Amino acid sequence: MGVVNVTPDSFSDGGRWFDTDTAIAHGLALVARGADLVDVGGESTRPGAVRVDPEEEQRRVLPVITELARRGVVVSVDTMNAETAERALDAGARILNDVSGGRADPRMTAVAADAGVPFVVMHWRAHSAQMQQHTEYDDVVADVLDELQQQIDDAVAAGIDPANIITDPGLGFSKTGAQNWELLAQLDAFHALGFPVLVAASRKRFLGELLAAHGSLRPTDEREDATAAISTLSALADAWAVRVHEPRPSADAVRVVARMREAGA
Template sequence: MTELDGLDGCGPDARIYLKPAGFLDSPQYHDEKNHKLNNSLIWFSQVEYSIYDSNKPVVRGLIPVENWPGVLERMPGQLKDRASALFANLSREHSPLSCGERVLRFDQPHVMGILNMTPDSFSDGGKHDGDAQKAADAGFDMATSGASIIDIGGESTRPGAETVWEGDEIRRVVPVIEKLVHCGAALSIDTRKAAVMEAAIQAGAHLINDVSALLHDKRSLEVAGVSGRPVVLMHAPSSGKDPHKGGDYGDVVTDTFDWLEQRIADVVAAGFEREKIIVDPGLGFGKSLADNLALMNNIAMFHALGQPLLIGASRKRMIGALSKEAPVDQRLGGSIAFAHHAVQQGAQIVRVHDVPETVQAVQIWRGMRDAGLTARV
């Protein structure tokens, strides 16, 4: 048996997917047997490949990275070019993003704090609604606690939430952005609407986080492109009123990967700078518990898209489902567990409600990584 047994029977439409594996705490002990994941603090020693034909997995394998060049050279032509590009994306260095007073470097993970200006968000709806100063104070606390980014939203996207008129959404978020513009953290506007993006950018927002990947509003792509701001493209099964509608997957991991891959290509083709695109697999959006867990277990595969990766699992219902239906306000442990797992898999940004606790968890992880990387040979 060789690494390529079974490939000869693949059809012309077969697709290959790569996932880094075999992460090392101290890569210097294994020279030339590991590879750096992006420009991060993580090294991998193996590549897991999966080949799908007619949307079904037909071949799976695990290859030591030192054997990868030889394996790639022997791949059939229709798979070789794609496999080469995916592997290059795994080691692609992500350029820093200038966000006002903050520069986001991707050699370490960042915490994005959630600041909802809504009456009906699933976790903290109404906490800051109608009180811009109270919300700004909470934002300053997040920045002081170590949040690199504060994500400000004026419309809930929980299942069953009503669509908010763009004027009301602007009224909710703009005063908060104006008060936080010099807080030291990058400010993100969480919206699907072009008019809200424009108003938020005018007020000082540095980044756009759109759960519809700039598809909900036909003007969003143009507005985001003209602004020059970085954008988070998130996967959701629908770009319509209800982002949770649909969600019928053959394989949720490869379906989400393919969707994001195509969306990146479309946005770049429209003139957007690839270096300013962040991707989010959209945990909880039109996805079952099994779907969400499959995505969490395969976070590392999404690095093959070649973009910084954002993961948002904080307080979501899957934590309750795994912990005897713990209510929303009792999901801190699960939220940190998911955030820590995402960071261990190389996610560059974790989006959370509980900033101080998550920052501390990331700092401990970073200390352990530094200790491994500086260990004596």
């Protein structure tokens, strides 16, 4: 899953793809470099980010989704807003990726149910401005699994076909760096929920902390090798997809894992 942030303030590449034509070109380039689908978002969810009103979010993403879909790209829309989701689906999006897992907008699960499309349920506790104030867990893996199960139950109760549910442990969302590593170390536990798993670790702060030198975080665009390592581990753990800013290293990593398994079959 390649990432197109049509935003001025995303943590990794805010502003680089804010122009519509540039965002479209970037989406096509991601596919050329190995992305199977492209996730288009118009609202930054980095820690501390301020919410964007739906009209502005739609102004940013709808032309991009329309053109990428017209070109045959499989598009997911990264939104917490039900109205944006509806209009994105009308524009050609085929997957709803809601980082709140249906909690930010009470209409979202109904929209996903009515559309009958895949719906990503990410573990979520609070919006970006407050999320890092909600990192207390008794046992981060067990607690995230329990809370994610409740979100899944709510989605199914709203009419979403379980066959359309994809889960995401929500790395970096109400999680410390150490907690992210604990979740990654036990990705197998998320398969026990019975749904495909999306892993979104690309370029995140905990990788910058791991690779820090002389007290300074490794810059976001210099975290690709670490991201590809996470993609390798995710493939070994049978993840459904990895959400990445630069697809080629991760696509290559997945091919290596697939070929190794073929040789050992």
